[in-house]
Amino acid sequence: MSGATPRAILFQHDEPVSAGALAGALTRAGFALETRFREVRPADAEADLVVVLGGFMGVYEADQHPYLREELALLERRLHQRRPSLGVCLGAQMLAAVSGARVFRDPKGMVVGAQAIHVAPAGRQHAVFAGGPASLLVTQWHGDTFDTVRGAETLASSERQPQEVFSLSNSVGFLFHPEVEPPTLESWARAFPQALERAGRRLDxxxxxxxxxxxxxxxDSEGLLHRVAGYFAREVTAR
Structure with missing residues (x-):
């Protein structure tokens, strides 16, 4: 890289599902952020970092949401070129899909609220978890899951998903929401009672x-975001 400020393109799919606390962490790590709402621009594939956020749709609904097909193609291209990408929730499922894993509606229903994740042996050696706690309490909000991603390194697991966090080359997928702070979870819980019902949870x-x-x-959450942003900043610099 030259001395130019690295660009991070954030793909957003629904208004309530923003980059949240991740935006601040990436900015502090030196990234200039650009948000795309349900669109992909030609030069986005060449960005220093691509972040694909969550959304209320599923990977298997790409026929109804053509921009998902464009994002999937972009992620696949970046993986082949070893350009770093970060997938969060839907974004992680898209990384799994372009790697050949089946993404599907979880037959156990939604997962909503606080849940522990456990760092795997490989995760303890990876920069996003190294030096942090062995277990973290994180925010979950998803109804889809995926089969084991072949070729991926498992960085953390949860009770429901053995590949809660995984790495593919220098890209990383988080099925949970590291960017969501408690006020955002509260606003989602109040706004989407049907999701709570699917998860068997009550608002109170x-x-x-x-x-x-x-x-x-x-x-712990802030430390994780700091390490994630720092990891990608170093990957971009190394290129």
């Missing part, structure tokens, strides 16, 4: 138990 339970627990885990 999420507010009374999950939010305080996630507030207590804030330092």
């Amino acid at each position: 339970d999420v507010l009374a138990r999950d939010l305080p627990s996630l507030r207590e885990a804030r330092a």
Whole structure:
């Protein structure tokens, strides 16, 4: 890289699902952020970093959402070129899909709220988790899952998903939402009661138990975002 400020393109699919706290972490790591809402521009494939955020649609619904096909093609191209990408929730499922894994609606239903993830042996050696805690309490909000991603390194697992976090070359997928802070989870829980119902959760339970627990885990969450942003900044510099 030259001395130019590295660009990070953030693909957003629904208004409530933004980059959240991740935006600040990437900015502090030196990235200039550009957000795309349901569109891909020709030069985006050459960006220093691509971040694909979550959304209310599924990877298997790309026929109804043509921009997903464009993003999938972009991710596949970047993987082949070893250009770093970060996938969050839907974005992680898209990374899994372009690597040949089946993405499907989780027969166990939605996962909503605070849940522990456990760092795998390989994760303890990876920059996104190295030096951090062996287990973290994170925010979950998804109804889809995927089969094992072949060729990926498992960095962390959860009770429901053995590849909760995985790496493919210098790209990383997070099925959970590292960018979501407690106020955002509260706003989602109040705005989307049908998701809580699918998850077998009650609003009062999420507010009374999950939010305080996630507030207590804030330092761990901030540390994770700091390491994630730093990892990608170093990968970009190395290119």
